[in-house]
Amino acid sequence: MRVLVTGGAGFIGSNFVHLTRRTRPDAQVTVLDAMTYAGHEQSLTGTGATLVRGDVADADVVDRLVADADLVVHFAAESHNDNSLREPWPFVQTNVIGTYTLLEAVRRHDVRYHHISTDEVYGDLALDDPHRFTEATAYNPSSPYSSTKGASDLLVRAWVRSFGVRATLSNCSNNYGPRQHVEKFIPRQITTLLDGGRPRLYGDGMNVRDWIHVDDHNDAVWTIVERGEMGATYLIGADGEADNLTVVRTLLDLMGRPGDDFEHVTDRPGHDRRYAIDSTRLRTELGWTPRYGDFRAGLAATIDWYRDNEDWWRPAKAATEAGYAAAGETAV
Ligand code: NAD
Ligand code: TDX
Secondary structure (H helix, E strand, O other): OEEEEEOOOOHHHHHHHHHHHHHOOOOEEEEEEOOOOOOOHHHHOOOOOEEEEOOOOOHHHHHHHHHOOOEEEEOOOOOOHHHHHHOOHHHHHHHHHHHHHHHHHHHHHOOEEEEEEEHHHHOOOOOOOOOOEOOOOOOOOOOHHHHHHHHHHHHHHHHHHHHOOOEEEEEEOOEEOOOOOOOOHHHHHHHHHHOOOOOEEEOOOOOEEEOEEHHHHHHHHHHHHHHOOOOOEEEEOOOOEEEHHHHHHHHHHHOOOOOOOOEEEOOOOOOOOEOOEOOHHHHHHHOOOOOOOOHHHHHHHHHHHHHHOHHHHHHHHHHHHHHHHHOOOOEO
């Protein structure tokens, strides 16, 4: 099978390529990646994948690559909420126009398509809300990032209904694991701690995210690609709710630092309070279960990865921190 993976030099996409190499060694993988600040060529070392540098919104390169594929898995996106608050345009261009461009190509060439999306399209929940997100939850995105992801999901659904495109969709909760950019919460705190600094918690630190190991996410994606109902959406989650303060305290403990050795900083504007996924549909209809049940052990392994791979993250660290400072992040 010839698989085109967009955004395969990023965090989740590169882990998808590694997982595919381990579990489906006969697949021929081509990665289409614009190699933005978030793309790392090193992340594909040893996978045997062919890397094509190009933009998912470039109809010519997309058409050529889709024509030669049996399956497209679309990870490419501008993915960071804080960046979307500073400069929304690249999010509209890549997440909306890029998805449109891919949909037109898979429609033309009748190629199977899987769309990677996020639980953030559903907005947020109160801390004491007994409900979790399901496939029936109404879209209610908060940020420029999540609204462009929601828009891209709606394009996919329309292309399925109007043109018979063979597509499935998945909306996953917060991923953690190796090769995640240092702008994101967990790698930012780990690398700051490795540098002797103090973790930085937005606001009161009580915001809740539903953490899943990146390999569990990608295993679910393969399950949906192979067994999912055409046109359907599946929510992917591993019952991993934790507030940010607890995550920071766990990292401090694992790295031998006192539990209060962090600072509160300026809150993110419009900061979603809580995400929580009910993945019953995926589990009951497709028989999927997560394998990484122990979040603390997963965090310990992630710390080890960043400790062992400083050459991977070091080049981006100073510029990322300078970006946060320039955006006005200050201790409160
Ligand atoms: P990432 O920022 O680490 O990687 C994105 C990749 O896409 C990078 O390699 C980048 O170079 C590439 N890219 C960006 N613009 C492009 C363009 N115009 N053309 C081609 N390539 C382009 O992101 P990630 O965290 O790996 O997220 C991957 C996907 O998963 C995204 O669609 C995101 O919305 C979704 N998602 C992420 C999470 C999470 O916790 N990180 C959770 C749920 C869903
Ligand atoms: O330094 C920080 N301090 C902090 O308290 C950073 C970078 C974040 N935070 C908070 C904000 C969130 O409550 O930690 C939480 C997680 O933040 P991010 O890593 O930026 O993730 P989030 O905004 O939840 O979005 C992520 O999950 C859903 C991904 O970046 C998205 O791509 C995905 O769709």
